[in-house]
Amino acid sequence: MPIAENIARIREQIDAAARESGRSGRDIALVGASKMNDAAACREAAAAGIDALGENRVQEMVKKQAEHAYDGVPLHFIGHLQRNKVHKVVGQVSLIQSAGSEALLRDIDKAAESLNLVQDVLLEVNIAGETAKSGFAPELLPAAGELALSLPHVRVLGLMAIPPADASPAETRRYFDKVRTLYVDMAGNLFHNSLIYLSMGMSGDFEDAVRAGATMVRVGSSIFGARHYDT
Ligand SMILES: *Cc1c(COP(=O)(O)O)cnc(C)c1O
Numbered sequence: 144m145p146i147a148e149n150i151a152r153i154r155e156q157i158d159a160a161a162r163e164s165g166r167s168g169r170d171i172a173l174v175g176a177s178k179m180n181d182a183a184a185c186r187e188a189a190a191a192g193i194d195a196l197g198e199n200r201v202q203e204m205v206k207k208q209a210e211h212a213y214d215g216v217p218l219h220f221i222g223h224l225q226r227n228k229v230h231k232v233v234g235q236v237s238l239i240q241s242a243g244s245e246a247l248l249r250d251i252d253k254a255a256e257s258l259n260l261v262q263d264v265l266l267e268v269n270i271a272g273e274t275a276k277s278g279f280a281p282e283l284l285p286a287a288g289e290l291a292l293s294l295p296h297v298r299v300l301g302l303m304a305i306p307p308a309d310a311s312p313a314e315t316r317r318y319f320d321k322v323r324t325l326y327v328d329m330a331g332n333l334f335h336n337s338l339i340y341l342s343m344g345m346s347g348d349f350e351d352a353v354r355a356g357a358t359m360v361r362v363g364s365s366i367f368g369a370r371h372y373d374t
Pocket of ligand 1: 221
């Protein structure tokens, strides 16, 4: 599997898109979304210098951790996190990108407190108000930020968003712009410019996300190949 070549190509594309907005590819973290790819594929991506790997499912993450899939590379949790699985993720990953409810923030804080650590998180924004998707509605984001600031074992480093899968490229760009505006507002108003990650963009749209100001993209199939859902 040409994982290293794929990563190199994506880095070039990220760099080109970043330069359009006066940045460089070095300003953008590339996270490999490694769901449904085995430990060997994860290690290959790590050896090729991916900035982090992101997993969606707790069970799969725990299994692959035991197989040393993520040795030497930061691990992120990027999927929907059920409250009863919080304790399996807190302290195991360097970043939870999908903190999308106040209850979850409180649970993360509690689990982190019991481990005597501070868990870095991103607040997930449900930018299109999709009922089936988790994440904070844009208008609830300031309150979520205030809550997070009051929790001593949670540290917010930014925002994460996933526009609707069926949105057109033009619609997706508008969603990216909206998330970017929320990010800038939050950074300025509540977090005194301590936010560093605006995580948006996947295989089909990471260049547009970078043009819109993403500082972190999550790319799966363009790195690892198409996922096979029949297994
Ligand atoms: C799978 C996944 C991605 C990557 O999707 P691709 O289209 O394969 O690049 C990004 N973010 C999240 C949260 C994902 O679950």
